[in-house]
Amino acid sequence: MRQERQPCVYILASGHYGTLYIGVTSNLIGRLWQHRNDVLPGFTSRYEVHRLVHFEMFGDMLRAIAREKQLKRWHRQWKINLVNAANPEWRDLAVGLGLPSLAQGKPTNGP
Secondary structure, three states: OOOOOOOEEEEEEOOOOOOEEEEEEOOHHHHHHHHHOOOOOOHHHHOOOOEEEEEEEOOOHHHHHHHHHHHHHOOHHHHHHHHHHHOOOOOOOOHHHOOOOHHHOOOOOOO
16 A cells, blocks of 8 residues: 655654754655665764654645745744653654654664
8 A cells, every 4th residue: 555645844853842843744654764764874863853843734846845845944842842842751752653663772673
């Protein structure tokens, strides 16, 4: 079965009020799996930024990319306010999407 693509902007955090990362993808579950397993070297693997604290779905990739660019220009406090508005406990929203809790360790198989 082929997974349908859904443009999405997401914010990852290293912890409550921790280091933030903003990204865009058309496959949120697959991209989260890559981040959580440090598949690609870079910022999120270096600073252990794996907790999904905010995401927004879009109808097309152009709008998602525009929103990603907008959020990346925002001051840190504005980003924190955005997360706090919908997720004040900074829960890992990936668990609600079917991924295991980060406390369970890193999975070894793909999404």
